[in-house]
Amino acid sequence: MDNSKRRFLKGCGGVIAGMSVYTVTQPPQANTAEQVSELKYAMVHDENLCIGCNACEDACRKVNNVPDGVTRVNIERSGPFGEYPNQSYRFSRHSCQHCEAAPCVKVCPTGAAYIDEETGIVAVNEDRCVGCQYCIAACPYQIRFINPETRVADKCDFCQQTQLSEGLLPACVLACPTNALVFGNLKDPASALVKTLKSKPTYRDKVDLGTRPKLFHVRTIDGEIVL
Amino acid sequence: MSITNRYGVVLLYIVWFVLLWVSFPSHSFAKETKTIADSACLKCHKRNGQMLGLHANEGLALTCEDCHGEKGKHPRKGTAIITFGAKSDTPVKTQAEQCLACHDHQLLAVANWTHNVHAKGVSCGQCHQLHPEMDPALLLLGSELSQSCAKCHLTDI
Numbered sequence: 001m002d003n004s005k006r007r008f009l010k011g012c013g014g015v016i017a018g019m020s021v022y023t024v025t026q027p028p029q030a031n032t033a034e035q036v037s038e039l040k041y042a043m044v045h046d047e048n049l050c051i052g053c054n055a056c057e058d059a060c061r062k063v064n065n066v067p068d069g070v071t072r073v074n075i076e077r078s079g080p081f082g083e084y085p086n087q088s089y090r091f092s093r094h095s096c097q098h099c100e101a102a103p104c105v106k107v108c109p110t111g112a113a114y115i116d117e118e119t120g121i122v123a124v125n126e127d128r129c130v131g132c133q134y135c136i137a138a139c140p141y142q143i144r145f146i147n148p149e150t151r152v153a154d155k156c157d158f159c160q161q162t163q164l165s166e167g168l169l170p171a172c173v174l175a176c177p178t179n180a181l182v183f184g185n186l187k188d189p190a191s192a193l194v195k196t197l198k199s200k201p202t203y204r205d206k207v208d209l210g211t212r213p214k215l216f217h218v219r220t221i222d223g224e225i226v227l
Numbered sequence: 228m229s230i231t232n233r234y235g236v237v238l239l240y241i242v243w244f245v246l247l248w249v250s251f252p253s254h255s256f257a258k259e260t261k262t263i264a265d266s267a268c269l270k271c272h273k274r275n276g277q278m279l280g281l282h283a284n285e286g287l288a289l290t291c292e293d294c295h296g297e298k299g300k301h302p303r304k305g306t307a308i309i310t311f312g313a314k315s316d317t318p319v320k321t322q323a324e325q326c327l328a329c330h331d332h333q334l335l336a337v338a339n340w341t342h343n344v345h346a347k348g349v350s351c352g353q354c355h356q357l358h359p360e361m362d363p364a365l366l367l368l369g370s371e372l373s374q375s376c377a378k379c380h381l382t383d384i
């Protein structure tokens with residue numbers, strides 16, 4: 001047998017072996033990749049409606065069993081702006097952005113960090129996570145943490161397991177007294193989410209990184225003008 | 228460290244602790260509410276006038292009139308008596324001024340940032356109560372606190 005034929009056959013074997021290994025190790029979520037889903041969840045935080053009450057964080061902690069000391073959502077407060085007694089504060093939500101091009105998913109060596117193709121939710125498969133913390137280092141928004149009780153990576157999953165599976169809205173959305181949080185399907189033009197996005201100017205954090213985040217913010221119009 | 232030096236340090240500690248102990252007032256404030264409880268106002272306001280909180284402390288030497296204003300023609304109509312809380316007829320500004328006469332707004336802001344945003348339009352008495360032994364607003368923790376915001380800030384969809 002000449003050399004080139006031999007190399008060709010060897011190559012074929014390699015490809016077949018590689019494919020079979022791939023089918024064994026690919027995450028179950030990847031099976032639906034070909035179908036185009038009608039669902040894509042996203043969230044808006046209206047900083048003008050937010051009063052910084054922290055009810056969202058409290059509800060999330062309760063519903064998702066988040067231990068003290070860590071949190072899936074944080075309302076960052078800045079201020080006061082203006083002179084007493086005409087003072088105001090600004091509130092900005094920090095939680096997983098459910099990036100379309102999620103760096104955390106790209107670096108995860110075990111496939112524990114994954115994008116649910118059906119809903120667009122970036123979630124953590126607890127059984128696969130080995131706690132290597134690559135995702136924590138890779139997330140440009142610094143919202144991932146190791147849950148001190150389960151010892152695996154944790155973050156907001158839009159209440160995928162706790163609320164959405166029951167047909168309920170995320171806990172933080174339900175808890176917000178001022179309706180500052182709007183959650184819904186980006187692909188449904190009749191959804192409250194799309195209506196909000198089309199009626200209010202919004203911004204997203206660090207878009208220049210190419211992460212394509214799905215957490216939108218309505219910027220505070222109050223106090224001094226920020227350039 | 229030499230032995231004498233070590234004893235010196237121990238002695239200093241003992242002296243310091245004794246001084247510290249002596250410097251604390253020895254009686255609790257339940258006893259100190261006596262003066263305000265003897266006030267003439269209590270003749271009528273036995274039930275709604277009982278002053279058990281920190282503000283009754285004898286050291287502060289507060290009288291009912293210090294907060295509620297001069298008695299004037301009270302209880303006849305048309306008096307300027309200042310009342311507190313959400314149901315009060317006294318203007319919010321007047322109510323707040325009574326508290327701010329002693330309480331510095333900057334210190335209040337350090338204690339809790341929400342004081343700043345409620346400086347106009349909300350009176351102190353809408354969240355705080357001075358007459359009970361413990362102000363219920365100070366007992367709110369965690370989700371109880373965030374739920375108390377919802378009492379006013381609730382928006383229906």
Ligand code: SF4
Pocket residue numbers: 095096097098099102103104105122138139140141142143144155211
């Ligand atoms: S915000 Fe961070 S954790 Fe969430 S999807 Fe993006 S990279 Fe991953």
Ligand code: SF4
Pocket residue numbers: 059060061064072073095155156157158159160170171172173
């Ligand atoms: S969507 Fe669910 S998991 Fe995410 S912050 Fe809200 S309550 Fe927490």
Ligand code: SF4
Pocket residue numbers: 049050051052053054055056057075091175176177178179180181
């Ligand atoms: S519950 Fe709503 S209003 Fe309160 S801090 Fe969260 S987003 Fe803001």
